[in-house]
Amino acid sequence: FIQVYQVRELGFTAGVIGLLASVELATNITMQRVYGSVIMPRFGEFRVMRFLRPLTGLVPLAWLFATTPAMGLPIVILAGALWSGHELANFNSLLTVTPEEGRANFIALHMFAVSLCAAVGPALGGALVDGIGFFPLFAVSAALRVASGILLRVLVSKDA
Helix, strand or coil: CHHHHHHHCCCCCHHHHHHHHHHHHHHHHHHHHHHHHHHHHHHCHHHHHHHHHHHCCHHHHHHCCCCCHHHHHHHHHHHHHHHHHHHHHHHHHHHHHCCCCCHHHHHHHHHHHHHHHHHHHHHHHHHHHHHHCHHHHHHHHHHHHHHHHHHHHHHCCCCC
């Protein structure tokens, strides 16, 4: 819903949104290399994931204070840096915790769950945004991201 917010509330053009998406992707690609070669070998996947997950709540909150495309640049850089590390750590962790026999099935089930959430989230958000607005929706998103990060930190204690 961030792109919908950018169009409806901030008046960003398709070109600006495309540029911001490109900067986020470039940050993501660059930071995957940093996480994979420097940070994760030093701290481990589980520590990196537990550290980054609560911080992802900053992204929707930050958009509530942006008013110009220039203010969006540090936000998309932050998003690319946070999500690249989290996603890489998550995938590496899946490889670590799943048994070799049947690993493809476990990862397929994980990807199914992620895809299902990616489909249900926008449908639910679309139903809610017209009724409650962007601010409460982004605040709830941020709170859920932080809560999931806290749960991950508390429930996953393995250091890899």
